[in-house]
Amino acid sequence: METIIGDVNWESILQTDDYSWGGLEETVSGYYDSSSPDGTQSSSTTSKNIVSERNRRKKLNDRLFALRAVVPNITKMDKASIIKDAIDYIQLLHDQERMIQAEVMELESRKLEPVSFDFSQETGFRFISSERSKKIKIEHHPIEVLELSVSYVGEKTVLISLKCNKKRDTIVKLCEVFESLKLKIVTANISTFSEMLFNTLFIKANEEEIDVLKIQIETAISASNDYPHSPMSM
Amino acid sequence: METIIGDVNWESILQTDDYSWGGLEETVSGYYDSSSPDGTQSSSTTSKNIVSERNRRKKLNDRLFALRAVVPNITKMDKASIIKDAIDYIQLLHDQERMIQAEVMELESRKLEPVSFDFSQETGFRFISSERSKKIKIEHHPIEVLELSVSYVGEKTVLISLKCNKKRDTIVKLCEVFESLKLKIVTANISTFSEMLFNTLFIKANEEEIDVLKIQIETAISASNDYPHSPMSM
DNA sequence: GGGTACACGTGAGGC
DNA sequence: TGCCTCACGTGTACC
Numbered sequence: 400m401e402t403i404i405g406d407v408n409w410e411s412i413l414q415t416d417d418y419s420w421g422g423l424e425e426t427v428s429g430y431y432d433s434s435s436p437d438g439t440q441s442s443s444t445t446s447k448n449i450v451s452e453r454n455r456r457k458k459l460n461d462r463l464f465a466l467r468a469v470v471p472n473i474t475k476m477d478k479a480s481i482i483k484d485a486i487d488y489i490q491l492l493h494d495q496e497r498m499i500q501a502e503v504m505e506l507e508s509r510k511l512e513p514v515s516f517d518f519s520q521e522t523g524f525r526f527i528s529s530e531r532s533k534k535i536k537i538e539h540h541p542i543e544v545l546e547l548s549v550s551y552v553g554e555k556t557v558l559i560s561l562k563c564n565k566k567r568d569t570i571v572k573l574c575e576v577f578e579s580l581k582l583k584i585v586t587a588n589i590s591t592f593s594e595m596l597f598n599t600l601f602i603k604a605n606e607e608e609i610d611v612l613k614i615q616i617e618t619a620i621s622a623s624n625d626y627p628h629s630p631m632s633m
Numbered sequence: 634m635e636t637i638i639g640d641v642n643w644e645s646i647l648q649t650d651d652y653s654w655g656g657l658e659e660t661v662s663g664y665y666d667s668s669s670p671d672g673t674q675s676s677s678t679t680s681k682n683i684v685s686e687r688n689r690r691k692k693l694n695d696r697l698f699a700l701r702a703v704v705p706n707i708t709k710m711d712k713a714s715i716i717k718d719a720i721d722y723i724q725l726l727h728d729q730e731r732m733i734q735a736e737v738m739e740l741e742s743r744k745l746e747p748v749s750f751d752f753s754q755e756t757g758f759r760f761i762s763s764e765r766s767k768k769i770k771i772e773h774h775p776i777e778v779l780e781l782s783v784s785y786v787g788e789k790t791v792l793i794s795l796k797c798n799k800k801r802d803t804i805v806k807l808c809e810v811f812e813s814l815k816l817k818i819v820t821a822n823i824s825t826f827s828e829m830l831f832n833t834l835f836i837k838a839n840e841e842e843i844d845v846l847k848i849q850i851e852t853a854i855s856a857s858n859d860y861p862h863s864p865m866s867m
Numbered sequence: 868g869g870g871t872a873c874a875c876g877t878g879a880g881g882c
Numbered sequence: 883t884g885c886c887t888c889a890c891g892t893g894t895a896c897c
Contacts, residue, residue, distance in 0.1 A: 445891090445892085448870095448893095449890085449892085452891075455872070456890080458713050459716070462716040466720050470723065482696040482697060482699075483699075485700060488723065489719070489723060489726070497851065497855030500852040501856045501858075502737055505859075506737065570808045570812070574804040574805040574808055584825065586824065586825055587824065588825075589821070589822065590822045591821045592819075592820045679876090679877085682876085682878095685885075686877085687876090694874095
C-alpha cells in the first residue's frame with residue numbers, strides 16, 4: 400500500500416512538475432526578492448536557477464523511474480531501495496550469465512576430443528568435430544630459456560630470475576613448471592614485454608639448495624618441453 | 634577531467650560527511666534558532682531532523698556509488714549518467730543473456746542430444762554426462778576475484794587490473810583465462826604477495842570495448858571456475 | 868557570466 | 883507523537 404502511494408506520488412510529481420510551475424515560480428521568486436532586498440542578480444537569474452534545478456531533479460527522478468522499470472523485482476519504491484535492487488539484480492545477472500557461459504563451455508568442450516576420438520574409431524561415425532576442435536589442435540611451443548639465475552639473497556630467501564621468449568602458453572607452462580616444484584614462494588612476478596618474458600620469484604630456501612634448485616628448474620622445464628601437456632599439478 | 638573532479642568530490646564528501654558533522658550541525662541549528670525565534674520544537678528536533686536527512690542523503694549517494702561500482706562502462710560520474718549507464722548495462726546484459734541462452738539451446742538440441750543418445754545406445758558406453766566434469770575435478774580451487782577493473786588509459790590502451798586470492802593453480806587458471814581471450818597484450822604482470830595475487834595487463838583495445846572486455850573476463854573466469862579444466866587455448 | 872552539478876536545510880505528508 | 887521520505891529553493895564550486 401505504501402508502495403502504491405509512493406508510486407502515485409512520484410507519478411503526480413513527475414507530471415505536475417513538468418513545466419506548469421511557472422506561476423509558482425513567480426511566487427517563489429517574489430518571495431525570494433522580498434527576503435533578499437540586495438537584488439544583486441534580481442529574480443531573473445534566480446528563477447532560471449530554480450527552474451534549472453527543478454529540471455535536474457526531474458531528470459534524475461525520471462532516470463530512477465526508468466531504472467525501476469528495467470529491474471524486475473522491485474520490493475520497495477524507496478529511492479535507495481530502487482538503486483539497491485538494481486545492484487542486486489545486476490549481480491544476479493552476472494551470476495546467471497557465468498553459469499550459462501559455463502554450460503556453453505561444457506557443452507562445447509565435452510563433444511570435442513573424447514567423442515570424436517573414441518567413437519569415430521569404433522563406429523566409423525564421422526563426428527561433427529566442429530571447427531573449434533581443429534583450432535584446439537596443439538601447436539606446441541617449447542619454453543626457450545634465455546637466462547636463468549638462482550641466487551641466495553640472505554634471510555633464507557632465494558631469488559630465481561628467468562628470462563625467456565614469450566610464445567603461446569609460455570606463461571602457463573612456466574606456471575605449471577614452478578607449481579610442480581612445490582616451492583615455498585614468498586612473492587612471484589611474471590612480466591611480459593615485447594615478446595620477452597621475465598619471471599622473478601622469491602622463495603624460502605637454504606643457501607645450499609640453490610644448485611639443486613637450478614637443476615630442478617631446468618629439468619622441469621625440459622620435461623615440460625618434451626611432454627607438452629603433463630597432467631596439471633593439482 | 635570533470636569526471637575525476639566529480640569523483641574525488643564524492644569520495645571526499647562520503648568520507649567527511651560520515652559523522653564528523655557534529656560541529657557544523659551545531660552551527661546550523663544555532664543559525665536556525667536565531668532565524669526562528671518561536672522555538673516551538675527548539676533545536677533538538679530540528680538538529681535531529683537535519684542529521685537524519687543528512688544520513689539519508691549519504692545513504693542514497695552511497696548506493697549510487699555502489700551502483701557505479703557494479704556497472705563497468707561508466708563514462709560520466711554524473712548522478713543521472715550513472716543511473717542511465719546502469720539502465721543501458723542491464724539491457725545489454727539482457728541481450729547478452731538472450732544470445733547466450735540461444736546458443737545453449739542450439740548446442741543442446743543440435744549436438745548433445747543425438748550424439749549421447751545414439752552412442753550410448755549403440756555401444757553401451759556410459760557417456761560422459763554432466764557428472765563427468767564434477768568427478769574429474771580433483772581439488773578444484775576456483776578463482777576468487779576480489780577486484781577487477783578495466784579502464785581506458787588513452788592511446789588505444791586498456792589497463793586491466795585484477796586482484797584475487799592466490800590458491801593452487803590460480804596463476805595457471807588466470808593465464809588460461811587471459812590467453813583464451815585472445816587479447817593484444819602489450820605488457821602483462823602477475824605478482825603474488827601473502828596469498829594475494831595481482832594481475833596487471835596493458836592491452837591494445839578501443840575505449841568502447843572496455844565494458845564488453847570486463848564482461849568477457851568475468852565470464853571467462855567464472856567459466857573456468859565452473860568448468861575446471863577446459864581445453865587449453867591453442 | 869551563463870551553465871551545470873551538487874549538498875544543504877527546511878517544511879510537508881505518510882506511517 | 884516521532885520517524886522516514888521526499889521536493890523544494892538556495893548557496894557554492896567548477897567549467
